[in-house]
Amino acid sequence: MEHILVIEDDPAIRDLLRRGLTYENYKVTTANDGASGLAAARDNPPDLVILDWMMPGLDGLEVCMRLRAASNVPILMLTAKDSVPDRVLGLESGADDYLVKPFAFPELLARVHALLRRTQPSSKPEILKYADLQLDTGTRLAKRGDRQFELTAKEYDLLEYLMRNPRQVLTREQILDRVWGYDFGGESNVLEVYIRYLRQKTEANGEPRLIHTVRSVGYVLREE
Structure with a gap:
């Protein structure tokens, strides 16, 4: 229970x-x-x-x-x-x-x-990988190289969505609908807040940026 x-x-x-x-x-x-x-x-x-x-x-x-x-x-x-x-x-x-x-x-x-x-572990845990970034869908822990870090529930949802769609430009509307399940409103910057959180965690040791802004459109997970 x-x-x-x-x-x-x-x-x-x-x-x-x-x-x-x-x-x-x-x-x-x-x-x-x-x-x-x-x-x-x-x-x-x-x-x-x-x-x-x-x-x-x-x-x-x-x-x-x-x-x-x-x-x-x-x-x-x-x-x-x-x-x-x-x-x-x-x-x-x-x-x-x-x-x-x-x-x-x-x-x-x-x-x-x-x-x-x-927050439930996946019935079939996977290790999602892109460049040197890894996400374990069973433990919900992430790694950048050998450095492991934890994610909040929303941070995990957002990073998982990005990692399941690498190199694809995802619009703000797509991400809000998929990760939050409803619209916070066109002027809300909740998505930008969580992108900032993920960048802080994925770039904590000065690693190259993987989560990029596509101006006036959305975000993309890609290498430079």
Whole structure:
């Protein structure tokens, strides 16, 4: 049974999520503030975290960054903030997905299913290779030469898509649809944020760039 940790200070929403997710056969742990949520995640590591942004004391952004520093657990952030800059800020803090309140429970459930599915090891693990870059679909770990590095759930999805389509120019729309499953809006720079994350990790030791920008179109995985 997969374990979901809900960190939410609104008792009505917290109870809705606890009852709804339990009905869907998930094990659910709840916390009503950031500090107790971090303690719960440490004591009983969850398979996924549903995290409220606007909490007194330790807010969701800080909790998200601390969770992300400790593990690659998928994080679904809930918030009433719905502007593009707010969405990007939430994703930059380490969240894998973002849902604006008020939300429909079936949509939340679909997001939960998608995030958990992406973290499941492939039934037939592969080692994807391009140049000196490798991606293990079983362990979800990446390597550049002999240097191994970890990826968050969204970073993995993005890199896997690029590596399954090397030397092909992929448009922003194709990538957003395939990796995020819905459109963040034409002015959102969430994709650029995650491309930057991947470049930081794949070029950490000064390795040659493999992920290139095709101006006004999208991105391509290729050697210079």
